[in-house]
Amino acid sequence: MPERIDKELEEFRRVMEVPSTFEDGFNWLSFLGALFVALLMVPGAIYMGLLAGVGIGPAAQWVTVILFIEVARRAHRNLSRPEIFVLFFMAGAAMGVPFTGLLWNQFFIHSEAASAAGIAQGLPRWFAPPLELKE
Known part of the structure; x- marks a missing residue:
């Protein structure tokens, strides 16, 4: 009996390749991203929450990531996926504002x-x- 291959499953498996090496995403850039979130985004989110009763939500994470990608592009530098990952989730953790x-x-x-x-x-x-x- 020939082996049956599921085309959708194979397509899903090809979406993202498993990395062969580990890259560290926590560096000075992600530290600057954490400072940016702590000094600008969190106070803005608190103020907006108290003033309007509505939080910024996940927009703060994306604003941080897009801003840092654009700044890196202007500096002729590309952000790696691990750096973007760390920036995104660090911003999300800080915006949790416990x-x-x-x-x-x-x-x-x-x-x-x-x-x-x-x-x-x-x-x-x-x-x-x-x-x-x-x-």
């Missing part, structure tokens, strides 16, 4: 809307520090 919930809680308890509705006074202390700290 402490934005704490900033939102503090913003909410001090907002005029929460005070006018009487919600701010009824929120527990563990949610956010109270408006007036008692000494």
Whole structure:
């Protein structure tokens, strides 16, 4: 019985070749990308989240990658796939912003809307520090 070959499976296997060598993607460029995300993108995302109630989402990852690809192109340098991979996922990890919930809680308890509705006074202390700290 002849061996049956699945054409779709073979096409899928040819999409990406398994690399024969390991390339390190973490270098000074990815470190600069992390600084860029930490100093510009994260504060912008926090501000946008507090102001509009909507986060930047995955756009920050792509903005970082595209910006660094363009800067590298202007410097006559190509980014390798591992460098792009590290930039993309480092930006995503930083944009996760695990402490934005704490900033939102503090913003909410001090907002005029929460005070006018009487919600701010009824929120527990563990949610956010109270408006007036008692000494």
